[in-house]
Amino acid sequence: MKNDIIFQLSVRSIRLHFLRSVLAALGIVIGVVAISSMGMMGANMTMSVTEELSAMANVLVVKADTGGGGGGMFGGGGSSGSSTKKSSSTASTKDYLTKANFDDIERAVGSYGTVYPLYQDSTKIQVGDDTGRATIYGMRDDDMVDVLTVDEGTLPKTSSAIVIGPTFAERHDLTIGSRVTIGDATQNEPVSKFRVVGILQEKGMSMDLNSDNAIIMTEKSYVGLFGGDEEYDQVNVILKDINDANATKTEILDKLNRKDNVVTIQDSSRMMESITSTVGTLTTFVMAIAGISLLVAATSIFNVMMMSVTERIREIGILRSIGTRRSEVRRMFLYEAIILGIVGAGIGAVMSLCLGWLVVLIMVGTTKYFFTYQSLIYVPMAMVIGIAICIFSGVYPAWKAANLDPIEALRSD
Amino acid sequence: MSTVPVIELADVCKVYRLPSGDVVALDNLSIRIERGEFVAIMGPSGSGKSTLLNQIGGLDVPTSGTLRITGRNIRKLSDDELTDLRLNAIGYIFQKFNLIPLLSAYENVEYPYVLKHRRTDNTGRVSKLLADVGINKRMAKHKPAELSGGQQQRVAIARALVNDPDIILCDEPTGNLDTKTGEQIMGMLIDLHRQGRTIIIVTHDPLVGKQAERIIRIRDGKVADA
Numbered sequence: 282m283k284n285d286i287i288f289q290l291s292v293r294s295i296r297l298h299f300l301r302s303v304l305a306a307l308g309i310v311i312g313v314v315a316i317s318s319m320g321m322m323g324a325n326m327t328m329s330v331t332e333e334l335s336a337m338a339n340v341l342v343v344k345a346d347t348g349g350g351g352g353g354m355f356g357g358g359g360s361s362g363s364s365t366k367k368s369s370s371t372a373s374t375k376d377y378l379t380k381a382n383f384d385d386i387e388r389a390v391g392s393y394g395t396v397y398p399l400y401q402d403s404t405k406i407q408v409g410d411d412t413g414r415a416t417i418y419g420m421r422d423d424d425m426v427d428v429l430t431v432d433e434g435t436l437p438k439t440s441s442a443i444v445i446g447p448t449f450a451e452r453h454d455l456t457i458g459s460r461v462t463i464g465d466a467t468q469n470e471p472v473s474k475f476r477v478v479g480i481l482q483e484k485g486m487s488m489d490l491n492s493d494n495a496i497i498m499t500e501k502s503y504v505g506l507f508g509g510d511e512e513y514d515q516v517n518v519i520l521k522d523i524n525d526a527n528a529t530k531t532e533i534l535d536k537l538n539r540k541d542n543v544v545t546i547q548d549s550s551r552m553m554e555s556i557t558s559t560v561g562t563l564t565t566f567v568m569a570i571a572g573i574s575l576l577v578a579a580t581s582i583f584n585v586m587m588m589s590v591t592e593r594i595r596e597i598g599i600l601r602s603i604g605t606r607r608s609e610v611r612r613m614f615l616y617e618a619i620i621l622g623i624v625g626a627g628i629g630a631v632m633s634l635c636l637g638w639l640v641v642l643i644m645v646g647t648t649k650y651f652f653t654y655q656s657l658i659y660v661p662m663a664m665v666i667g668i669a670i671c672i673f674s675g676v677y678p679a680w681k682a683a684n685l686d687p688i689e690a691l692r693s694d
Numbered sequence: 695m696s697t698v699p700v701i702e703l704a705d706v707c708k709v710y711r712l713p714s715g716d717v718v719a720l721d722n723l724s725i726r727i728e729r730g731e732f733v734a735i736m737g738p739s740g741s742g743k744s745t746l747l748n749q750i751g752g753l754d755v756p757t758s759g760t761l762r763i764t765g766r767n768i769r770k771l772s773d774d775e776l777t778d779l780r781l782n783a784i785g786y787i788f789q790k791f792n793l794i795p796l797l798s799a800y801e802n803v804e805y806p807y808v809l810k811h812r813r814t815d816n817t818g819r820v821s822k823l824l825a826d827v828g829i830n831k832r833m834a835k836h837k838p839a840e841l842s843g844g845q846q847q848r849v850a851i852a853r854a855l856v857n858d859p860d861i862i863l864c865d866e867p868t869g870n871l872d873t874k875t876g877e878q879i880m881g882m883l884i885d886l887h888r889q890g891r892t893i894i895i896v897t898h899d900p901l902v903g904k905q906a907e908r909i910i911r912i913r914d915g916k917v918a919d920a
Contacts, residue, residue, distance in 0.1 A: 286801075286808045293796040599792045602753055603853070604781025604809050606774055687753050691792070 287609050291616035294589060305585040306625035308578025309671060313629025313663040315571035318637040320659030321651070323564025325641045327557050328650040333485075334553040339394075340489045341518040341529060342547040343386055346538075347376050377512040382537060382544065386516050389536040393529040394520040397424035398513035399490065400503045405465040406496070408453045415449065416495040417463065419503025428490065428519075429497065433457055434479030440502045444479035446493040455480075463496065464506060471506060488549045489517040575667060578625075579674045586618060586678035597682050598690025611683035618675025622668035629667060630660050698765045700860055700892050701727040701750055706759035708745050708915075719745040720756070721915035727894065729860070732887040734906035735896045742915040744865070747896045751863050752780045764860050781810055785854025789866035791846040793838035793853070799845075800824065800834040803852045810857050823852040827882060844875035851882055862886065864895040868902060880905055 295302045378386075378398070387396045400419030405412060420428070425436045429444065434457045437443055443463075445455060455461070455477050464472035481492050504510045518533075520526060530546050537543045590597070597610055641656075642648050650656055708720040719742045727733055737743050748754040749761055752768055755776075761768050764783050768776060786792075793802045804820045824834050827848040838846050847867065854862055864883065868876030880902060887893050887907075895906060903909050911918040 286805060290794075290796055297796065595792075596794060596796070599794055601777070602751070602780060602786055602792070603806050604777055604857075606777045608774075609809075688748055691753075691788075 287613045288616050291613050291620060294593070294613075295617060295620055298585075298589070301585055301588070302621060305578075305581050306621045306628070308581040309575070309622060309625025309667045310629040310632060312572070312575030312578045312670070313626050313667040314632050314636055315574045316568055316666060317630070317633035317659040317663035318640045319567045319571045320564065320662065321633070321637040321656045322640050322644050323560065323567065324653075324656040324659065325645045325648070325650045327560045327564070328653065328655065329645050329647060330560055331553065331557055334549075334556060338549045338553045339520040339523045339526075340487070340549055341520065341526065341533075342488050342549075343378065343516040343518065343533060343544050344514070344547070345376050345378050345382075346542040346545040348542070377509065377514060378516055378544065379513075380511040383511075383513060383516050385536050386518070386533055386544070389532040390518050390529055391532070393522075393525045393532070394518050395427065396516060396518050397421065397428060399515050399517055400500065400507070400509070400512075401514040402503075402507050404463060404468075404470060404507075407462040408455065408459070411453065413453075415463075416491065417503065417506070418490065418492070418495055418497045419500050419507075420497060421500050425497070425499075429492065430482040430484075431479040432482040434477070437478050437497075437499050437502070440499060440505065441473070441475055442478040443475040443496050443498045443502070444481055445477055445497070446481050446491075446495050447483045448494040449496065450477075450480045452494070461496065473502075473506060475502070488547060488552075489515075489519075572666075575670050578667070579670045582618060582621060582671050582674035583678065585621070586614060586675050587681075589617065590614065590678045590682045593682075594685060594690045594693040597685050598687050598693065601685070601687035602691060607683040610685075611679045614679035614682050615672065615675050618671045618679070619668065622671025625671070626664040626667040630664050633660050633663065697729065699726045699762075700729045700731075700764055701725070701894075702760070702762040703749070703756075704760040706749065706756045706761050708742075708749065708754070709757045719915050720749070722759070723912075723915065723917060725910060725917065727892065729892055730887075730890050732884075732893045732905075732907040733895070734903040734909045735894065735912060736898070736900075736903050736909055737912035737918070741912045743896045743912055745915075746912060747863060747865055747894075750861070750894065751784055751786060752776050781806060782857055783860045785857070785859040785862045787847070787850050787854050787862065787864040787867045789869040791838070791843070791850045791870070793846055793849055795838055798835050798837055799829060799841060799849045802838065802849055803856050806853060807856045820852075820856060823855055824849070827852045842875075843871050844878065847871060847875075847879050848882075851879070851886075855886070861892045861894060864893065864897075866897055866899075867895065868899065869897075876902075 383396070383398050390396050398421070402417050403414055404417060406415045422438075429436060431444065432447065434444070443461065445461075449455070457477055457480065459477045461475050461477065462472060463475055464470045466472050475496075475498065481497070484490075484492050498506075518529060520529060526548055530548060533544065533546060600610060601607075637660075638648055638651055641651055703723050703725045706720055706723045707718065710717040710719060723746065735743055735746060745754070749756055750763065752763060755761070755769050763779060766779065768779070771779065780786075793799070794805060797805060800820060803824060804815050807815050807820060821831070821834070829845060829848055829852065833841065833845060838849070841849065862883075867883065868879055871879060883893055883895070884905060893906075895902060897903055
């Protein structure tokens with residue numbers, strides 16, 4: 282390149298009009314920074330959301346099919362719709378799962394994951410003088426050990442002990458040892474007093490067990506309060522690998538819905554797909570808006586190149602008259618556009634890393650995914666777009682310069 | 695023994711088609727210039743001198759007739775072939791010097807050499823040519839805007855000679871210079887002619903014209919007197 286005199290002329294022209302060239306390249310810098318920062322933000326957001334959701338996405342919730350539809354939490358029928366795959370079959374009339382159903386589910390799941398049954402109801406509670414309603418879960422002792430994490434106190438071991446979620450504890454100002462009266466006499470339910478023995482760790486939103494704002498008691502306590510021994514409201518499957526979700530669902534449905542639609546399965550992976558897809562769409566939209574800045578940059582480059590051609594008409598005439606080919610004149614102006622593009626995109630890339638890091642930190646709250654392939658790929662991508670736009674903007678001015686009539690060009694002042 | 699003329703025009707016409715009607719700039723012009731001649735083309739404004747120079751210089755092609763430069767019919771050449779002809783066979787010296795403002799004096803002379811040879815000059819030819827026209831190494835580093843008119847025209851002469859062309863075309867070479875500098879430049883052109891080069895000068899100036907071996911007078915696009 283050092284011996285390419287056409288390239289040297291391009292470099293000198295840029296140097297001669299340094300400020301104008303810098304301003305043109307600045308447009309590319311802004312465009313590249315905007316596109317790559319937005320892209321990186323989207324990628325980091327997607328990865329962050331995916332990780333947060335994947336904690337709950339490895340759960341399948343199996344419920345009795347009462348004929349009221351079913352399907353996933355999002356997407357309705359979807360793959361969960363396969364629970365009603367035998368359309369001629371009738372749905373179960375029971376609104377609970379039996380011990381036999383649970384055993385079948387456990388066998389169907391096999392080595393894909395672990396299975397536990399859950400009782401669930403909502404009833405009246407009283408704490409001191411305050412009354413209200415709360416979600417009550419009943420769990421087997423062993424399942425509690427596997428599933429629950431206590432922040433303060435212990436898990437309930439007696440029939441009068443309960444654990445509560447942190448939000449519930451805060452709302453009712455409960456601590457270890459507090460008393461809670463559970464049951465609604467008006468509904469002919471027995472009313473019992475329970476002692477809080479543990480407060481659970483915050484878990485966040487979950488499909489299988491929303492423990493943050495609930496009371497959890499032993500199976501024995503629950504059955505004593507609400508009846509329905511071994512009549513489970515749902516059976517939760519915790520998968521070892523999220524990718525086994527569909528296979529596990531098929532196994533369960535094949536085993537339990539062979540004749541009638543006994544069960545329906547809620548699958549949180551669809552919710553995750555939906556959320557990540559929404560984040561992806563938003564990212565594309567924001568990047569498209571950022572892309573407008575590159576269009577502005579393209580106009581600026583085009584303007585600078587046209588000015589360069591207009592100012593150098595006489596010089597083009599001289600070059601042509603002493604033996605410079607049209608292709609060489611065209612190359613000279615395209616080099617200018619490419620140099621502006623490469624310099625602008627290069628500076629933009631460096632600035633993207635700094636600014637993108639800040640944007641990700643502020644908007645996503647963490648930069649732990651910043652230096653990943655999915656995140657950093659937006660930097661070279663934006664650079665390529667920036668350089669391509671520069672070349673595109675330089676094509677017409679270069680063509681115009683190359684096709685000038687040398688005689689007319691020489692007459693120009 | 696007959697030799698191929700360096701320039702040969704036979705019934706050359708150049709017609710400019712304008713909205714107001716056709717303008718005949720060259721009208722059945724026939725001229726023959728032999729290798730090593732020193733010819734002045736003279737005529738009043740609008741006579742067709744510049745049009746003729748553009749044709750001979752390969753910057754334009756005739757509308758009809760035959761124009762051969764070093765034996766090649768330029769009407770049959772592509773744009774790239776015509777450009778190569780200008781690069782290899784013709785050295786241009788303009789009234790307004792027409793040096794490339796982005797390049798130094800040295801680089802201006804070296805530019806056609808690089809275009810032809812696809813490499814910078816490592817033979818010392820550029821430096822020698824500059825020295826021959828009286829441009830020293832210090833001046834050679836200057837941009838054209840930093841040189842006087844006479845110095846710029848000397849650089850232009852060196853540039854015209856760098857690819858050892860068959861023809862040197864001069865368009866009013868002393869028109870923008872004072873009398874003394876003009877005489878020096880004419881002296882250089884006469885020296886080049888003595889070295890055997892073909893020199894063609896387009897000029898208004900009878901003092902310049904009379905230094906040529908032959909004067910071709912053009913009037914209304916035709917040869918008035920040769």
